[in-house]
Amino acid sequence: MAAGTRHAATGELCVDRADPAICRAAIRSGAFTGQTAGLAPGFVQGNVIILPASYAGDFLRFAQANPKPCPLLAVGEPGDPMLPGLGADIDIRSDVPRYRVFRDGVAAAGEPTDIGDLWQDDFVTFVIGCSFSFEEALIQDGLEVRHVARGRNVPMYRSSIPLTSAGRFGGGMVVSMRPFRAADAIRAIQVTSRFPAVHGAPVHLGDPVEIGITDLAHADFGDDPIMEAGEIPVFWACGVTPQVAVEAAKPPIAIAHAPGHMLITDLRNARLAVI
Amino acid sequence: MAAGTRHAATGELCVDRADPAICRAAIRSGAFTGQTAGLAPGFVQGNVIILPASYAGDFLRFAQANPKPCPLLAVGEPGDPMLPGLGADIDIRSDVPRYRVFRDGVAAAGEPTDIGDLWQDDFVTFVIGCSFSFEEALIQDGLEVRHVARGRNVPMYRSSIPLTSAGRFGGGMVVSMRPFRAADAIRAIQVTSRFPAVHGAPVHLGDPVEIGITDLAHADFGDDPIMEAGEIPVFWACGVTPQVAVEAAKPPIAIAHAPGHMLITDLRNARLAVI
Numbered sequence: 001m002a003a004g005t006r007h008a009a010t011g012e013l014c015v016d017r018a019d020p021a022i023c024r025a026a027i028r029s030g031a032f033t034g035q036t037a038g039l040a041p042g043f044v045q046g047n048v049i050i051l052p053a054s055y056a057g058d059f060l061r062f063a064q065a066n067p068k069p070c071p072l073l074a075v076g077e078p079g080d081p082m083l084p085g086l087g088a089d090i091d092i093r094s095d096v097p098r099y100r101v102f103r104d105g106v107a108a109a110g111e112p113t114d115i116g117d118l119w120q121d122d123f124v125t126f127v128i129g130c131s132f133s134f135e136e137a138l139i140q141d142g143l144e145v146r147h148v149a150r151g152r153n154v155p156m157y158r159s160s161i162p163l164t165s166a167g168r169f170g171g172g173m174v175v176s177m178r179p180f181r182a183a184d185a186i187r188a189i190q191v192t193s194r195f196p197a198v199h200g201a202p203v204h205l206g207d208p209v210e211i212g213i214t215d216l217a218h219a220d221f222g223d224d225p226i227m228e229a230g231e232i233p234v235f236w237a238c239g240v241t242p243q244v245a246v247e248a249a250k251p252p253i254a255i256a257h258a259p260g261h262m263l264i265t266d267l268r269n270a271r272l273a274v275i
Numbered sequence: 276m277a278a279g280t281r282h283a284a285t286g287e288l289c290v291d292r293a294d295p296a297i298c299r300a301a302i303r304s305g306a307f308t309g310q311t312a313g314l315a316p317g318f319v320q321g322n323v324i325i326l327p328a329s330y331a332g333d334f335l336r337f338a339q340a341n342p343k344p345c346p347l348l349a350v351g352e353p354g355d356p357m358l359p360g361l362g363a364d365i366d367i368r369s370d371v372p373r374y375r376v377f378r379d380g381v382a383a384a385g386e387p388t389d390i391g392d393l394w395q396d397d398f399v400t401f402v403i404g405c406s407f408s409f410e411e412a413l414i415q416d417g418l419e420v421r422h423v424a425r426g427r428n429v430p431m432y433r434s435s436i437p438l439t440s441a442g443r444f445g446g447g448m449v450v451s452m453r454p455f456r457a458a459d460a461i462r463a464i465q466v467t468s469r470f471p472a473v474h475g476a477p478v479h480l481g482d483p484v485e486i487g488i489t490d491l492a493h494a495d496f497g498d499d500p501i502m503e504a505g506e507i508p509v510f511w512a513c514g515v516t517p518q519v520a521v522e523a524a525k526p527p528i529a530i531a532h533a534p535g536h537m538l539i540t541d542l543r544n545a546r547l548a549v550i
Contacts, residue, residue, distance in 0.1 A: 182482075201461055204458060206481065206507055275550055
């Protein structure tokens with residue numbers, strides 16, 4: 001449904017989908033509730049995790065200790081839904097197309113499009129870099145990013161790659177997978193190495209079993225992969241990892257973006273490149 | 276024999292093997308005729324190919340068109356055996372431990388330690404970057420470079436990766452192979468990408484058959500590989516490629532270094548890093 005909504009909506013919006021502020025306004029108004037891939041090209045999109053202040057200290061240490069899956073782009077002030085460091089007038093209560101609400105570490109049914117009624121005075125917002133930034137760089141380099149080329153969500157998996165625990169947060173890394181032929185995999189490593197703020201270089205390539213993935217054909221999040229003969233699976237740390245850490249920490253409430261439904265910021269992808 | 280000579284000789288030289296000029300003096304005098312791995316650490320070593328001037332123009336275009344296997348560090352003046360751009364008093368007729376002489380594209384028996392008697396007034400010397408430079412960076416990064424750790428020569432293979440032909444020079448790329456576990460392979464790609472002047476990033480990883488190598492266990496040049504379970508073969512373009520191109524071009528005479536017996540220069544490896 002999300003993908004259909006996205007395509008219909010972007011056609012129907014009749015607004016400048018290249019402008020991040022206009023995209024956010026459409027999201028805030030409820031006119032757009034789909035996945036954000038392809039919106040505001042050139043601008044950084046972020047993974048979102050919102051936690052009560054009593055869990056925020058542990059999560060901050062968790063993110064600091066696990067920068068590959070959890071590269072922090074911004075941390076909000078306790079109780080303040082605005083994120084001035086990421087763009088003009090960003091209100092995290094309304095500016096994400098769809099949210100997931102976790103209670104005691106369990107995702108509740110339904111994906112609300114606004115969390116104004118759930119907001120608490122002690123909520124702290126974390127925004128984490130997203131692979132959309134480096135995917136744009138890969139595509140600009142001439143590589144085919146399969147799921148983008150096919151209009152799908154990236155396949156994501158729970159891996160056995162251990163995370164450094166911090167307080168109640170811990171568990172295994174979530175990884176995203178993109179298939180490439182060998183020469184393109186080498187180039188993809190070079191390109192993504194330039195973007196440490198958005199997961200950077202891959203964490204694994206080749207045999208999925210080595211990182212605890214026994215069924216590559218079936219993704220734990222996102223869409224199942226489409227691979228062609230002679231391609232190698234290449235795995236990157238994924239910003240869905242905090243959602244798995246929330247399953248472990250079991251805070252009374254936590255709110256995240258729905259996978260693929262990201263926060264669109266005013267930061268430019270190009271500014272994240274280290275060279 | 277070469278390896279034994281090297282170890283015995285470096286023990287017997289009783290000179291400062293860290294100093295490139297002293298190493299070259301030992302080589303020029305004939306006191307040292309072994310492989311040069313481990314000599315003058317921190318300094319660039321080079322692959323050597325010497326051709327008659329009538330072939331030099333084609334080869335120069337060949338190298339320019341194939342920079343991964345043939346990254347040129349220096350080109351000598353026709354007839355001049357000195358290479359001032361690479362260090363003090365370098366005489367290419369005597370300063371390589373062992374040479375290979377090709378006649379009509381066929382390597383002659385024997386590996387002379389001096390080519391003063393073969394030198395011609397029309398000879399042009401080409402010095403090409405060598406993987407020793409990036410291997411040093413890999414080891415400094417904490418990676419195990421297997422053949423170095425085991426005191427062996429790197430395994431090299433004739434691949435089916437096509438070269439861009441120039442005049443009479445052409446053929447398939449020679450590649451060197453180093454095995455790594457996946458995470459280390461990714462790091463090795465990052466590290467070697469910084470050294471484009473010495474082959475740079477790998478050209479392939481994974482299935483050897485994809486690049487025409489049907490028997491990975493038996494190297495075409497150097498020593499056979501030692502691989503451990505869970506390791507991926509990673510392939511770099513190799514400076515032995517010009518010797519294969521000479522087989523195709525069939526010049527009446529061509530002189531190269533014997534594999535592993537490199538020219539030691541006064542250039543520093545660190546200066547080859549692009550960032």
